[in-house]
Amino acid sequence: FFFGAKGGFNAESHNHNDVGSCVMYYDGKPCLIDVGREEYTAKTFSSRRYEIWTMQSGYHNLPVINGVDQKEGGKFKAKNTTFSKNDKSATFSTDIAGAYPENAKVKSWVRSYTLNRGKSFVISDKYDLAENTGASTTSNLITYCKVSETKPGMLKLAGDGFNLDLVYNTKVVKPKIEFIPVNDRSLKRYWPNGVTRIIFEFLKPGVKGGQTLTITPAK
Secondary structure (H helix, E strand, C coil): EEEEEECCCECCCCCCCCCCCCEEEEEEEEECCCCCCCCCCHHCCCHHHHHHHHHHHHHHCCCCEECEEECEEEEEECCEEEECCCCCCCEEEEEHHHHHHHCCCCCEEEEEEEECCCCCCEEEEEEEECCCCCCCCCCEEEEECCCEECCEEEEECCCCCCCCEECCCCEEEEEEEEEECCHHHHHCCCCCCCEEEEECCCCCCCEEEEEEEEEEECC
């Protein structure tokens, strides 16, 4: 396993709204990805930039909170970002609540990634909401793998020469698998077979809660 993750803010040069997102590769091949950008058009550099799907946090490895995506701008940022590592593991953690606008009603959302070297990759969320508005709260993943359901609580991620198991808690989230064809000429160079978004919807989100996704080599 290899992963990279970021904190930061949503006002970088060529920004995407992606504070707290990650990429994860297995044996040097893509599993969890950042889709990248489509071919440049006038819209890319206009006030309508964030209407483009690849710029939106909902199409990164991130939550949608009370139906709300992250917002662009320097004030939309992470805090309390930490990283630690040793011979057995590496962990990245950041509170991404500040990357979401006020109508997301989120006080804190700590996103953590833990790499247990050679064994597993773990994505965990711990949140504290000011209010549950009734709109959908989800944790989304974007992958270049082919995704199928092995059994309740487990998805299979079939990549280029590898198979991984993704384990989730059926009492907390329910997955929806959404294939996204890639027709854009620029993106097609990297993802010619299309990409898949896995939408893990929280079933009964309280104002406080969390969830964990664990990815391991398939047995």
